[in-house]
Amino acid sequence: MLFTTEEIQIIREQALEMDKHRRVSPEMLRTIYDHRLFHLFVPDELEGRMTTLPEATRIFQESARIDGNLGWLVTIGAGGGFFAAYMSAEISRRLFAHREAVIAGSGMPTGTARKVDGGYIVNGSWKYCSGSTYATTFTANAVIDSGSTDHDAGNDGASLTRVEPEIRSFILHPDQVKIVEDWNAFGLRATASHTISAADSFVSSEMTFSLAESIEYEEEAIYQYPFLPFAQVSFAAVAAGIADHFLEAAESLAMQRNRSALVFDKLNKCKAALEQALSTFYETVEDSWRELKRDGRLAEDTEAGVTAASLAAVQAALSCGQHVFPLLGLSAAMEDTEVNRCWRDLQTACSHALLRND
Structure with missing residues (x-):
């Protein structure tokens, strides 16, 4: 686990206030800076912590499981490191080589x-x-x-x-x-x-x-990964993490309210479907990463497979909210409840244009 129990507790305790006031807390930002999560795709020589895509994807999911805002901001912020390949080394150092960049x-x-x-x-x-x-x-x-x-x-x-x-x-x-x-x-x-x-x-x-002209850090494999499937993988991990948190909060509420066996049966089915989709998703991402390391590029059918697995994982995550939320009663409709916040975050994340199947 990347985050400490104390860090997780602090972020979750502040989640309601962040949601109400629409701003990230200084403590959450400090945690991101401490773990250098905005630098997951920044070369080590620029004070980054260059990370493989499969590992980063798990970090995105873990972050989103703690809080949707955390997962989204870590994923978006880390993705900015992709641009180091298109800038001169001097400009990249100026922009990336400090703690809060x-x-x-x-x-x-x-x-x-x-x-x-x-x-x-x-x-x-x-x-x-x-x-x-x-x-x-x-x-x-x-x-x-x-x-x-x-x-x-x-x-x-x-x-x-x-x-x-x-x-x-x-x-x-x-x-x-x-x-x-x-x-x-x-x-x-x-x-x-x-x-x-x-x-x-x-x-x-x-x-x-120009995003058509990579000029630096050609030895870094992540910069050779096609941007569209890279983005879809990253966002799918966020959706999965939020769904994890939603199911956790939904189960807790269902137990508190003594919901029927039907609710718990639906919860278990959604958990199983999400786990199955994520198993395929991570296997596909890891296979694509090995192919990239071996061949220096991804075949077209590999790219298509990554996109398909990402969208399937997103659909499984979204289905958790669609199938479980209506069974939780009016208490789940209150904006200040954890399960409501997770549900809203899940709907919003899955509305991203790159994650829709239309």
């Missing part, structure tokens, strides 16, 4: 950037930037403003060809962004997944990168 940002290209001498002028807004209130660095994707989206392919201007926009990632300091506190979701309330915006922010060329 963590990136928040968005992958959606909802900003624009205009080229100027020495860099770019960036404008835009980006939603769902988890960890925004304590991030030491922000990253955001923006479309490069070329002045035109069409190209005149004919002498008379009658024939126009659509040009694909260029997208780059921009590294922003906290004083270059405004946090719009609009994260009002009913679950994962303490994740500070707010919108950030930038207005005429100058970003030097060295503080930009």
